[in-house]
Amino acid sequence: MYKKLESTINELTAGFDDISAARKRTLEEVAHYIRRELHSSGSVKLNFICTHNSRRSHMAQVWTQTAAAYYGLDGVETYSGGTEATEFNPNAVEALKRAGFRMRRSGEENPEYHIRYAKGTDSLVCYSKTFNDPVNPSEDFAAIMTCSEADEKCPIVPGATYRQSVTYQDPKEADGTEKEAEVYDERNEQIGKEMLFMMNVVNSQ
DSSP: OOHHHHHHHHHHHTTGGGSOHHHHHHHHHHHHHHHHHHHHHSOEEEEEEESSSSSHHHHHHHHHHHHHHHTTOTTEEEEEEESSOOOOOHHHHHHHHHHTOEEEEEOSSSOEEEEESSTTSOOEEEOOOBTTOTTSOSSSEEEEEOSHHHHHHOSOOTTEEEEEEOOOOOGGGGTTSTTHHHHHHHHHHHHHHHHHHHHHHHHHO
């Protein structure tokens, strides 16, 4: 892991006790699914779904893939999508950068971000897309709903063999305010902490 990111991860893992018992139970349910899939087939596909695929779903995708690498879990594949495509929000991008991720941007309209958590690793290519975009899995995957609106709009996600709601408050409420960076960092850290906790449970089973 990059040095700054490793420092962030150390801070987040030290805060596992701050996660509520109810929230831990939900994350543990997802962890059990992941572990079962890894045991049975050697791989698992997780698609994090939000309305616009612009903030929370990208953060969850990036952090879960990073957490899998951190705990040495092979076979974990993460994706993200929305009920509509917009753009990977720049404020969310900056929050990930501040946490220690490195990235390269390409394109102007709905740009792609090539994100790395360590030197020499493959990039995660992130851009806004619908959950059923061709780059995302079409069958045998878990649909993890990261916002309540998408959860309500998509009672059924075609092709998903597992579904769970792990929703987060939208940081866009702070857009254009003096607390913008603070709120985005808080949400990024919350998602990072919970995805690290979830993959730690997978690793310990």
